[in-house]
Amino acid sequence: xxxxxxxxxxxxxxxxxxxxxxxxxxxxxxxxxxxxxxxxxxxxxxxxxxxxxxxxxxxxxxxxx
Amino acid sequence: xxxxxxxxxxxxxxxxxxxxxxxxxxxxxxxxxxxxxxxxxxxxxxxxxxxxxxxxxxxxxxxxxxxxxxxxxxxxxxxxxxxxxxxxxxxxxxxxxxxxxxxxxxxxxxxxxxxxxxxxxxxxxxxxxxxxxxxxxxxxxxxxxxxxxxxxxxxxxxxxxxxxxxxxxxxxxxxxxxxxxxxxxxxxxxxxxxxxxxxxxxxxxxxxxxxxxxxxxxxxxxxxxxxxxxxxxxxxxxxxxxxxxxxxxxxxxxxxxxxxxxxxxxxxxxxxxxxxxxxxxxxxxxxxxxxxxxxxxxxxxxxxxxxxxxxxxxxxxxxxxxxxxxxxxxxxxxxxxxxxxxxxxxxxxxxxxxxxxxxxxxxxxxxxxxxxxxxxxxxxxxxxxxxxxxxxxxxx
Amino acid sequence: xxxxxxxxxxxxxxxxxxxxxxxxxxxxxxxxxxxxxxxxxxxxxxxxxxxxxxxxxxxxxxxxxxxxxxxxxxxxxxxxxxxxxxxxxxxxxxxxxxxxxxxxxxxxxxxxxxxxxxxxxxxxxxxxxxxxxxxxxxxxxxxxxxxxxxxxxxxxxxxxxxxx
Numbered sequence: 001x002x003x004x005x006x007x008x009x010x011x012x013x014x015x016x017x018x019x020x021x022x023x024x025x026x027x028x029x030x031x032x033x034x035x036x037x038x039x040x041x042x043x044x045x046x047x048x049x050x051x052x053x054x055x056x057x058x059x060x061x062x063x064x065x
Numbered sequence: 066x067x068x069x070x071x072x073x074x075x076x077x078x079x080x081x082x083x084x085x086x087x088x089x090x091x092x093x094x095x096x097x098x099x100x101x102x103x104x105x106x107x108x109x110x111x112x113x114x115x116x117x118x119x120x121x122x123x124x125x126x127x128x129x130x131x132x133x134x135x136x137x138x139x140x141x142x143x144x145x146x147x148x149x150x151x152x153x154x155x156x157x158x159x160x161x162x163x164x165x166x167x168x169x170x171x172x173x174x175x176x177x178x179x180x181x182x183x184x185x186x187x188x189x190x191x192x193x194x195x196x197x198x199x200x201x202x203x204x205x206x207x208x209x210x211x212x213x214x215x216x217x218x219x220x221x222x223x224x225x226x227x228x229x230x231x232x233x234x235x236x237x238x239x240x241x242x243x244x245x246x247x248x249x250x251x252x253x254x255x256x257x258x259x260x261x262x263x264x265x266x267x268x269x270x271x272x273x274x275x276x277x278x279x280x281x282x283x284x285x286x287x288x289x290x291x292x293x294x295x296x297x298x299x300x301x302x303x304x305x306x307x308x309x310x311x312x313x314x315x316x317x318x319x320x321x322x323x324x325x326x327x328x329x330x331x332x333x334x335x336x337x338x339x340x341x342x343x344x345x346x347x348x349x350x351x352x353x354x355x356x357x358x359x360x361x362x363x364x365x366x367x368x369x370x371x372x373x374x375x376x377x378x379x380x381x382x383x384x385x386x387x388x389x390x391x392x393x394x395x396x397x398x399x400x401x402x403x404x405x406x407x408x409x410x411x412x413x414x415x416x417x418x419x420x421x422x423x424x425x426x427x428x429x430x431x432x433x434x435x436x437x438x439x440x441x442x443x444x445x446x447x448x449x450x451x452x453x454x455x456x457x458x459x460x461x
Numbered sequence: 462x463x464x465x466x467x468x469x470x471x472x473x474x475x476x477x478x479x480x481x482x483x484x485x486x487x488x489x490x491x492x493x494x495x496x497x498x499x500x501x502x503x504x505x506x507x508x509x510x511x512x513x514x515x516x517x518x519x520x521x522x523x524x525x526x527x528x529x530x531x532x533x534x535x536x537x538x539x540x541x542x543x544x545x546x547x548x549x550x551x552x553x554x555x556x557x558x559x560x561x562x563x564x565x566x567x568x569x570x571x572x573x574x575x576x577x578x579x580x581x582x583x584x585x586x587x588x589x590x591x592x593x594x595x596x597x598x599x600x601x602x603x604x605x606x607x608x609x610x611x612x613x614x615x616x617x618x619x620x621x622x623x624x625x
């Protein structure tokens with residue numbers, strides 16, 4: 001039972017992380033389309049936020065499992 | 066450069082696949098032990114694959130490439146032993162890991178002076194005096210032994226030394242080139258842009274023009290250490306340096322201490338008495354900010370560890386497809402599928418190897434930049450408000 | 462996977478030592494010379510660019526001053542040419558005047574000489590004519606020459622009246 005709950009939790013984490021990454025990526029794409037000259041800066045910021053989110057998701061996964 | 070990486074990844078993959086297919090590890094839980102020995106140590110079942118991968122993800126005390134069983138039904142291990150250095154109850158002990166005879170299940174007891182050691186799941190334990198054999202408690206932990214402080218040259222330490230030597234030789238040669246010419250040639254031509262990248266894209270914008278110089282040695286060292294360790298993890302030598310939580314936590318702790326020791330008054334003020342917020346909020350913010358000091362390096366260590374571990378896990382699982390899917394697709398089909406998928410993931414892993422080094426360095430310099438930044442937002446905020454008021458008045 | 466169980470203090474310890482040694486060694490033997498060489502090179506490039514810019518400005522300035530000097534020289538030349546022309550004209554005019562004067566003088570003296578010669582010749586002619594007339598008259602009036610003086614006076618009087 002506990003193992004199953006862990007799996008459900010992992011799924012929830014992945015869903016949350018995926019939604020967040022999608023938001024970041026989508027908004028970054030929009031921003032780049034709007035201001036192509038700022039693409040470099042936007043990409044760096046996007047990677048940083050993505051990394052922070054990823055850290056959170058991995059942390060939750062590892063602490064949970 | 067990229068095609069070279071692809072080539073490297075490809076060969077690494079082929080070799081890894083070969084080594085994995087060949088490797089017959091005698092490791093397994095005690096329950097499987099009899100069966101493992103019975104079929105020559107072949108890794109066939111899902112449980113064996115899982116324990117094999119887990120064994121790889123852990124640090125090991127010998128440099129082990131692969132093993133096989135020869136016609137005379139003897140286990141042969143290809144690799145070489147590494148020195149074991151432990152601090153036991155009888156003082157420091159040094160011996161070669163070959164004394165364990167590749168045992169990882171507490172079967173072989175090594176007597177060194179007054180102390181008796183055995184190895185269980187890549188950890189060295191010291192048997193308590195008087196005990197003749199290992200006994201286990203309910204959770205399969207040894208009950209009559211304790212862990213020792215193990216500062217052996219393990220596979221990861223060996224890898225770290227190798228990476229350190231590689232970095233040192235490469236950049237020493239680059240540094241020497243500058244003595245005679247201002248534009249480097251050969252390998253230096255590749256290395257110089259990397260150094261410039263770390264300086265101009267990572268350190269300078271995040272720490273600030275005036276203060277970045279002091280932190281450059283740390284940032285550059287960490288960047289190249291992580292990157293080359295990550296890349297080494299993709300080779301068939303089977304290093305998993307940055308996938309060791311001890312190593313990532315050491316790196317994160319260095320960043321943590323550098324941030325705390327280089328922090329200025331403003332940084333502490335923002336933690337303990339946040340300016341420009343009501344008093345009640347200040348009190349609420351103190352524990353949150355204090356927690357933030359520790360969560361930042363914690364997220365650093367978890368991110369690096371998890372990314373590399375997950376990468377190794379996925380690559381090895383995909384390689385193992387050729388065994389697990391053999392029944393459904395046949396030998397050729399499962400091997401082909403495994404090679405294609407592993408190739409794909411390996412290419413992504415090459416990207417991840419760089420990305421994780423970049424992110425670790427980037428976030429480190431971001432945290433350092435936060436700590437050394439000089440805030441002038443008190444005056445700044447005031448003028449901004451005035452501007453807003455002025456603009457509003459103009460419109461009304 | 463239990464993370465805490467997986468954590469190896471020994472590995473942590475070794476990594477810390479290796480990392481410190483690496484940072485110190487690399488910092489001393491690699492990063493410091495590399496970074497200082499890079500910044501030196503960048504400064505060199507920057508100063509070279511600045512020097513080039515300065516040289517360009519200097520060049521423009523020199524060109525402008527050259528232009529001015531050329532202008533001056535041209536003006537001077539024009540001035541000199543004008544002066545020379547004036548002097549030439551002056552000289553020509555002077556020479557012409559002098560020549561005219563001389564010519565006038567010569568002409569005048571020549572006229573004078575002619576006049577005096579003419580006068581002398583006339584006087585001569587007059588005396589010869591008188592002699593000739595006397596001779597003629599003598600011949601004509603050979604017989605009577607007693608009143609020679611009276612006759613001469615008569616002739617002179619007649620000649621003066623004739624006024625050649």
